[in-house]
Amino acid sequence: MSESKPSGFMPAAFRNATADALCMVTVLLLVALAAFIFGGAAMQRVVTYAAIMLTAVLGLQIFSGNSGIVSFGQAAFVGLGAYATGILTMPTALQRTALRDLPQFLAGHQLSFFAALAVVLILAVIIGLLTGTPLLRLSGSSASIATLAMLIIVYTLLVAGREITRGSQPFYGVPREVGLWTAATVASVALVAARLFRETSFGLATRAAANDERGAAAVGVDQRTARLAAWVAGVVAAMAAGAMMAQFLGAFSPRDFYFDLGFTMLAMLIVGGMTSSLGAFAGVIVTIVLVEVVRRFEGGGEVLGLHLPVLFGLTQGVLAIAMILVIWRRPTGLFGERELNLLRRPGRQAVTASAAPPQHVESDRLTADHLSRRYAGVVAVDDVSLNFQTDSITGIIGPNGAGKTTLLNMLAGDVQPSAGTVSVGGAVRQASAFRFARSGVARTFQNIRVFPHMTVLENVVVAARQVEPDLGHAEAAAMGELARMGLEKFADQPAARLAYGQRRRLEVARALALKPRFLLLDEPAAGMNAVETAELVSILSTVRAERRIGVVLIEHDMRLVMNLCERIVVIDHGRVIADGTPGDVQKNPAVIAAYLGSRTARAKTATAENQTA
Ligand SMILES: Nc1ncnc2c1ncn2[C@@H]1O[C@H](COP(=O)(O)OP(=O)(O)OP(=O)(O)O)[C@@H](O)[C@H]1O
Structure with a gap:
């Protein structure tokens, strides 16, 4: 391509x-x-x-x-x-x-x-x-x-x-x-x-x-x-x-x-709409006209036969009321979040995704070395050592609360380990999500973290610009990632308007725009239907084959894990209890016990709850 x-x-x-x-x-x-x-x-x-x-x-x-x-x-x-x-x-x-x-x-x-x-x-x-x-x-x-x-x-x-x-x-x-x-x-x-x-x-x-903030750092x-x-x-x-x-x-x-000027400036911006230059422009015009009209009555006088007293501070008062009314009726201001967007064309032509080699050639290994993380008495991750290679797909599975997300957060530089280290390409790195992302470790989140008030294209361009400083090329690369995920027709819509499954795909597109060496996915198929899940599996297989990246994914959907992953790591109570091929892991007695154990525990809780009810 x-x-x-x-x-x-x-x-x-x-x-x-x-x-x-x-x-x-x-x-x-x-x-x-x-x-x-x-x-x-x-x-x-x-x-x-x-x-x-x-x-x-x-x-x-x-x-x-x-x-x-x-x-x-x-x-x-x-x-x-x-x-x-x-x-x-x-x-x-x-x-x-x-x-x-x-x-x-x-x-x-x-x-x-x-x-x-x-x-x-x-x-x-x-x-x-x-x-x-x-x-x-x-x-x-x-x-x-x-x-x-x-x-x-x-x-x-x-x-x-x-x-x-x-x-x-x-x-x-x-x-x-x-x-x-x-x-x-x-x-x-x-x-x-x-x-x-x-x-x-x-x-x-x-x-x-x-x-x-976390999505941006990622x-x-x-x-x-x-x-x-x-x-x-x-x-x-x-x-x-x-x-x-x-x-x-x-x-x-x-x-x-001092305060009066500060207030006037804020009122102008809030009335027009804070998030756009159009809002600032319109806000200044509207409030200046309003203030000029009101100022005529500040010194008192006759209006339609009525005698008005002198009203000091009338203009500021009216400005405050206008601001409250706007916040009440249109919280994002008269012009909302919209710029004029005179040349933004809906339905831009889709372009094919780049098969360019990844940028971070040095980071061919992602290593967790004796990693632990404690939270006030809870040991979420306990002395985990793992090595991930590029050109591979690894699934991390385990019962609820086993410590999978915490481990993934540490691998992405998002959570500081209590003990142990994470190294990318052999170099030990201090936890810093944006530095990990720049060194070739991209991720998605269990609770989707797209940028809702930015367009779908902008969501991906933010990532693409980290590896492609030229905006024109970054836009083209971002469109390519969107096309791969079947989202190109939504490019100019705010991400907030996407359906749940589409937002999940957008997060993956955004992560891929970083041209990472490692892609960490936290429950990427959560909330997707069977067709969407199958599509995701096919996309991930293709991406891995084309770009030879290392995919590490947490997933509860066992069919997806067994179909997609060639290696499976099982975590229970923060520890690795099995690490091998899907066939090996399925037969592992410790894994069977962990899963049966958690199911039995759930069944017991449900029975107890039913009895209490
Ligand atoms: N920020 C936090 N503060 C306190 N405790 C936390 C925090 N994050 C995780 N934990 C605790 O650490 C343990 C492991 O949580 P984690 O989310 O990593 O598990 P998980 O295997 O990803 O679970 P699930 O499959 O339900 O997402 C849990 O007991 C959880 O309550």
Whole structure:
């Protein structure tokens, strides 16, 4: 079989993303043009402000939308960008009076806006790396709370650093060079960046980890690095927005970059839809229009003959209500998880799977050496030593709770052994699921761990990119794996829509896309009907023959095990009680006793339960 070459000068995913981004940029520029031609100064200021906020919100989307970690701290980076730009662009004469105590190394420079922006962007990368490295050791809500702490820390520093920031006094005298077209241009760049980021290997990896951390690690995703890239990109966008905000406002204080701004940004993103750049784009437009309408009533006045009192904070209140309504009616935001996907074609042409030799030639042996694993008094695996070769299929069987999954988890680097070691290709490896995957050990899970909110194709591309850095080739290889599993017609559907048996096959396709030397399958036929199981057996036999990989599978379906495996390892109470051909194992008295024993125990329990009932 031959691998089809990707067509076009750009991978399909990037072509689609670029078309989406250009469409949104066109809308933004048309709005700016309309404000420029037909709008007065006030309207142009509203659109300029909207473009600045869009840049900041897209930064938030790049991190939070892809990683699933809500960041409350993004406003802090807008503030840092604003203050840095303020200092760098303030006229030197004014600096001498407004910032009398400015440290020598910062004093006396007056840069143009774009020169200052370049400095701010470099600074943003450094700040992003310094803050993201410790922060992303945490995940989920702990990471979110840490971003909140970051907001408070930056606010406190801005207030405390009086020599540089004038403390809580207004920071004034910043030239107002940022207008409609500068803001629209920077926001356009941010739109393209946010839309394309989703499709980069970092974007795919971050989304995969947000969908399922263990599943992502099993396909070689180093989630910390991927999340760090998303974080840094988010900080860069936030600080760029801050740079524009400084020159848009001309004067500001730390309070302008605190909870209110953080809340407004989050509300904009949540209203539109967190997980897509389209959501961020639409969220900013919808909320800015809403806020502009509501603002007219904040100062009180007459509406349809009714006298309205002055209502301070009305805009924030309405924004909060809008956010609650959206979360209630459409938890994924007005635009849900959808991008525009202008060039995504349903029913893509299937391509044949690659028969290319596996990448990890060195890892021709997978060895468990005196492996044990204890869980608070339970010995799940007890001193197991096994050797698996490539070009073989081994079945691991045993009664429920015998320790099979725990053993497989250790062989996949997913569980740290209490004692003993696992080596791949003769080299002992520390438990690390993503490193094991990258060294040629792929796996599936007993409880399926596909990425439900990514498309079927993306599920497999995440894995394919670990061995094929070129996205176009990775897409072609992924389509090949899907075609092998009969899933190519679902390529552009979210994996959540697949039926149970199809999801199991998707997990196998995803594992195979890693071009592994070893494929570890935990009950691959569970929940499949007889026809599906027969198909799976045939696929696994073919794959093993074509790629000469070592398959190790746990299975309760004895017919499948006896048909497919040439070696069977039997585990009971965490120990290997038999290891041989299917014929030998079936006759082994210890195996018969273990299985009969567990059946007798089950029968006794059932009888006891019936009697009690
Ligand atoms: N994370 C865990 N924490 C505590 N105990 C665990 C954990 N994982 C497994 N165990 C225990 O270790 C023993 C072996 O479990 P394991 O899941 O490996 O067995 P198994 O042979 O795969 O079972 P089954 O065929 O039912 O899937 C069981 O007693 C189980 O309760």
